[in-house]
Amino acid sequence: METSSSAQCLIVSMDLHSNILTGHIPERIGEMQVLEKLDLSENLLTGKIPLSLANLNSISELYLDTNHLEGEIPFPSSFGQLSSLGFLRLDDNHLTGRIPASFGNMVSLQRVSLANNKFEGVIPSSLGNLSALKELYLSGNLLSGQIPESVGQLSQLIMFNVSHNQIQGPLPHELSSLENLQTLDLSFNHLNLISFPQWLAELPSLSRIYCARCGIQGEIPDFLQATPSPIQELDLSSNHLTGSLPAWLGRLTQLYKLNFSRNSLVSRIPVSVRNLQYLGVLDLHSNKLTGPINNVFQIGNAFSDGSLTYIDLSDNYFSTGIIQAGVGSQTGIQYLNLSHNFLGGRITTTIGRLKSLQTLDLSCNKLGFNLPEALANVSSLEKLKLQKNHFTGRIPVGFLKLKRLKELDLSDNLLAGEIPAGKPLTDFPQSSYSGNKGLCGKPLSPCKVRGLLLVEEPLKPC
Template identity: 90%
Template sequence: MACWLLRLVVVLTIITVGEGKQNAPQVCHPNDLKGLTSFKDGIHVDTSGRLAKWIGHSCCSWEGITCNQMTGRVTEIRLPGFISTNDFLFQSQMTGLLSPSLTLVSCLEVMDLGGLTGLAGRIPPLIGLCLPNLRKLYLYGNKLSGPVPDSIGKLSKLEELHLHENRLSGSLPSNLGNLKNLNQLLVYSNELTGMIPDSFKNLTNMKQMDLHSNILTGHIPDRIGEMQILEKLDLSKNLLRGKVPLSLANLNAISEMYLDTNHLEGEIPFPSSFGQLSSLCFLRLNDNHLTGRIPTNFGNMVSLQRVSLANNKIEGVIPSSLGNLSALTELYLSGNLLSGQIPKSVGELSQLIMFNASHNRIQGPLPQELSSLQNLQTLDLSFNQFNLISFPQCLAELPSLSRIYLAGCGIQGEILDFLQAAPSTIQELDLSANHLTGSLPAWLGSLTQLYKLNLSRNSLVSRIPDSVTNLQQLGLLDLHSNKLTGPINNVFQIGNAFSEGSLTYIDLSDNYFSAGIAQAGVGAQTGVQYLNLSHNFLKGRVATTIGRLKSLQTLDLSCNKLGFNLPEAFANVSSLEKLKLQKNQFTGRIPVGFLKLRKLKELDLSDNLLAGEIPEGKPLSNFPQSSYSGNKDLCGKPLIPCKVEV
């Protein structure tokens, strides 16, 4: 029994001593210590305070450092900019240069220095030769410049490479295609040029590739479609040219494909048979030069949820197979050459929330099946060849429809009352460029959630009803190019627009309004940024309260009958970028305070009755003679010099 107890004590002692050695702080390998301290020395600001705790020689106990318990070598550096704990979220910053000596940490498997925002310098050129075990490299969201080193192509174990949102330049190394284990390649939002290497077709384990927002040119590698497990392909916002390769149809595992905003041309090549691209949910091909037709079997991609083919040169009809896309929630077909009619099968898209087919050549009539789209929230059919004659009542009965765009659809007659009783809450209504006549109905004021109202370019003849003052949420009001009459004071009372309201855009130009400018600016601060009252019959004095429009960027009062002196209060509108007052009857001098309008880029005071010397200095001296011409008694730069009185 005594021997057994003695042995037990010995075993427990060995275990205890062993655990003590394992948990004791380890002295850094000299190369690891030198590499880490050199990195620390290169950083002169660390808002997280982590580097300040790197003291002594036991680097395995430093925050953000992980070591191999057997060898004692550093295997991970994790110092991301975004710090998340149970107690707080914090975006930290490190300002300084990335030390090339980090490559001395030769057993490194993970380097995470992403999102530090102030980290500059270059990616160490020898990184791929000195860190052979690297699996994950995160240097995104910094200020790194220079090329992507060729040596990265030597990192045979690399699985994830995140270099996005830097200032990297040069071309993508072709030997990146040698990285057989790479499954994430994110280099978007840099300044990379050149072609996408053909070797990228060899990245057969790739799941996510994102190269958008660079200056890449050339074509997509022909066999990129053989990346069978690719889940996300984002090549948007580059300068890619050529055709969409047929091989893309082989990406059976892909769920997201973004090829938008390039120079791709030719026809859409997929799919050729049922089952191809069966996992694709999000497809963006917009803003290219694609031609041909939407494939008749487009509806075979039954997993599609969001599709954008907008702003291409696609022609022909919308295929009826579209009705097979039962999961579709958003469909963008605007800015093409589509013709024919909207297929009746569109009514089968029960999940559809957004449908935009504007700026095409689609003809009427609209299918009655549109009334089945119970979830539809936004409909834009503007500028087609519908010739609707009247507003389609079936649309007004949709329970979720809140944004209606039917501009340039040939609608005639008066604005019909059934919009007032629509079951949905209308937030945006655009019936511009039609043939509407009659008056603005008083019931417009009952659309209390209305944010955007555009009835411009019609033949409306009434006054603006006082009920518009009930539109507390209105942000955009566009009534230009009608035959509206009377005063405009009530516009300046919409939702306390010139105090704390949401109104930012007002265009009442090209009408017959005669009074109300004296109310402009009544109230305290304002969010109005654009105000156009030009080409009316406004007369009298511009109120000094115009100076309270602190957010105003564009003011156009041209081609009216306004008179008296220019208000000094204009000088208080420091955000003003465009001021057009030409063809009125303003008198007196140009206020010296106009020199305070430092953001002014466009000025026209021509064809008034202004006199005296133009105040000397910028920005007034920046404008051409045409900005001041037609004022007989005005002088000074850039006009003729003023006569010196003797």
């Protein structure tokens, strides 16, 4: 990549994102004094960030993200450099070193993303000088130490993401001054909060809370039912939560995403969840939840608009519910995982109404009877996992219509007969069908033929 000395004085905006540019960013790029926007993101650029970028006194937008850049951040090297820079993206590279303390001198910064690099050390307290800052993304690095108290001075901040680092607790109480904060992600650090901070839930604008694997213990705190701003997304997964799913969950009427997975919750799903009209993502997997799960699919018939798209209730102790009734009305579901439960009975034909379904995992349950022919109507299906159940009979010929199917597992059932010949069924490995004593045909052994009659191997008793 090279710059032209004859044209550089005329270029105010250079946008070359999403190409296949290779090589280094040229050092002479700093001579483009009138440049206000530079976007080289989503390319294959390598090497270090040129020091000369600090000379771009007019630049307000700098996007170098999603490349293969390495080394440290070289700017600003002195006070006053890049004083007009408002939007900076360096995420998804291989940058190393510390976040420079001089970052606090770029007082026009409004949005900064340094995520998914290899930055280490502490978050510099000088970031508290960035009075115009609205969004700060530091996730996916090796940052350590505590969140500096000065972050509480960022009165305009609406997004703060430090997830997937090595940040330690305690949280500074100064964060309670962030009156405009809407999204806070502290997940996957070394905070060891023990309890969920009540002052955090009292932030007047906070509606998206992510505190996965923060060491939180005890029951789901009751004060979350009456936050000043309605909760839209709540992730308390991978903690040490115990007790029940509270009935007041149904009062979070603006809730779109709820993730309590990987905890030790013991209860039924409360009837009140039927009030969650905007729920789109429900993840409760890997708990000790019991009883029927019909409530999930009877939420006031609120999902006729397809808002519920992702459901994971796997690795619990559910016994009855969705398989027998209700599932067909939730036509917007794209991901449904009920594996590793105790669900029994048959899958009814209403399953065929899930026209948007891409992943269906009902493995490791006690489901039986024939595989429903109606599954052939789910043309969007890409992953189907029904292994380790008690399904009997033949594989429906209609399954040949599942042209998008990329992963199939029907192993360890009681299926019999010849596997329907043709794509995609014959393209899957033997492991997709193993453990069914009566199955034959490609990719398994050929069915035995006596004269012109196909003879299936008899099922052996369990």
